Amino acid sequence: MSLLDLDTDQRAEFAARIRKDYEELQARNLKLDLTRGKPSSEQLDIGNPLLSLPGEGNFRDKDGADVRNYGNLKGIRDIREIWSDLLGVEYEEVAAGDASSLNIMFDLIAFAHSFGTQDSERPWSEEEQVKWICPVPGYDRHFAITEKFGYEMLTVPWLEDGPDMDAIREAVKDPQVKGMWVVPTFANPSGHVVSRDVARQLAEMETAAPDFRIIWDNAYAVHTLTDEFPEVIDVVALAREAGNPNRFLHMSSTSKITFAGSGVSFFNSSTDNINWLLGTQGTRGIGPNKVNQLRHALYFGDAEGVRAIMRKHASLLAPKFSRVLEILEKNLGEYDVARWTEPKGGYFISMDVLDGTASRVVELAKNAGIALTEAGSSFPLHDDPNDRNIRLAPSMPSVEDLEVAMEGVTTCVLLAAAEKLGA
Incomplete structure (x- = not known):
């Protein structure tokens, strides 16, 4: 029963019923939060063994260096070997x-802005205007960085196998277009995965700017919701083979694997790019937290150890995602006023509601x-521009709270749609 096909009387009857449901929702005085993709307490508990590592007297890395001291900007071998193996990339190309x-x-863009890259004619700050490609819907914290530097952000749509390559190829004809954001695996918020073919096209395409960079933020590379781990494409190798060795700046981290803010980050890129980054980082610091890197290496053991931990995370996250999708289908499926992604990993579900109603849905939910x-x-x-997209974050609430929240959200979606249709 599509809400769009109802006659005037049927819509009025439907709207009256939904308004009554909404009033009952408000009367419950809820206080629930679906705003950010934070790990739950149960997920954080998985990492508790880290708190006793590396242990007194255990302060030497594989190379025999004392991790308590200064130095080694590139990070210790122990954790770099695990992560290069996990991602299937060259060890020497991981910091x-x-x-x-x-x-x-942030450092990558700040350094390029202030000093230029090794392929730049001048610092980006001296360009007339820097433009940046932003696949949408995308990650708000990415956009906040390029907004902070005053860059003009050019949106391109996400397709099933990655960002729209026709739109990207057209955009990079402009020498002021210096880069783009991509979350290639279980993209935030849609959950889409960039195909090998699209990755190859990105590696091979011609760009007017010789210092064009793709920030390949693989934050969810191993964050599966199933028993299957996605392919991690070695884009640095693809770009090297295509004659564009410095194009990709590949990022990963343990942030939602162990403890948020207390993890280890990883940079996979050409040796030239790594030297460029560390050359400036070495001016603002004298090396990373190698004690924490050793702690993580001991905790994981090896790449399969990371996967074993991610299976524990999946066992906690998958039921939550499944329940959200069940409620969306049960409450909205027949009405033709919303559609949503069904990700196989990551932390978010992207929901598109009736054009012009997303802000109203958020307002109604807040008031409830x-x-x-x-x-x-x-x-x-x-x-x-269409006021249609809403990002749902199922990870932090309990399943019980999540069920209550999603029953409420779907009520708000239907009420906003009824209002929009004049019922």
Whole structure:
């Protein structure tokens, strides 16, 4: 029964019923939060053995160096070997840093902005205007970085196998277009996965800017919701083979594997790019937290150890995602006023509601005690031109709270749609 096909009287009857449901929802005085993709307490508990590592007297890495001291900008061999094996990339093309990959991404753009890359004619700050390609819907914290530097953000749509290559090839004809964001595996928020063919096209395409860079933020590379782990494409190798060795800046981290903010970040790129990054990082610091890197290496053991831990995460996350999808289908499936992705991994579900109603859905939910990410957050400058996209984050609440929240969200979607249709 598509809501769009109902006659005036049927819509009025439907709207009256949904308004009554919404009033009952408000009367429950809920206080639920679906705003950000934070790990739950149960997920964080998986990493508790880290708190006793590396242990007193255990402070030497594989190379015999004392991790308590200064030095080794590239990070210790122990953790770099595990991560290069996990991602299937060259060991020498991986550096390990601190905290999360966002730190590295900010540094990459800040350094290019201030000093230029090794392929730049001048610092990006001296360009008339820097433009950046932003696949949408996308990650709000990515867009916040390029917004901070005043870059013009050019949106291109996500397709099933990656960002729209026709739109990208057209955009990179402009020498002011210096780069693009990509979350290649279980993209935030859609859950899409970039295909090998699209990755190859990105590696091979001609760009007017010789210093064009793709920030390949593989934050969810091993964050499966099933028993299957996705292919990790060695884009650095693809670009090298295509004659564009410095194109990809590949990021990964342990942020949602162990402890948020207390993890290890990884940078996979050409040796030239790694030397360029570390050359400036070495001015602002004297090396990463190698004690934490050793702690993580001991905790994981090897690449299969990481996968074993990710299976534990999946066992906690998969039921939550399944329940959200069940409620969306049960409550909205027949009405033709919303569609949503069904990701196989990652931390989010992307939902498109009736055009012009996303902001109203968020407002209705807020007034009913359910916090959703601000409408438009998945677009640069929070500007969703169709006001349709909402990012759902199922990870943090319990299954019971999640069920209550999603029953409420779907009520808000239907009420906003009824209002939009004049019922």
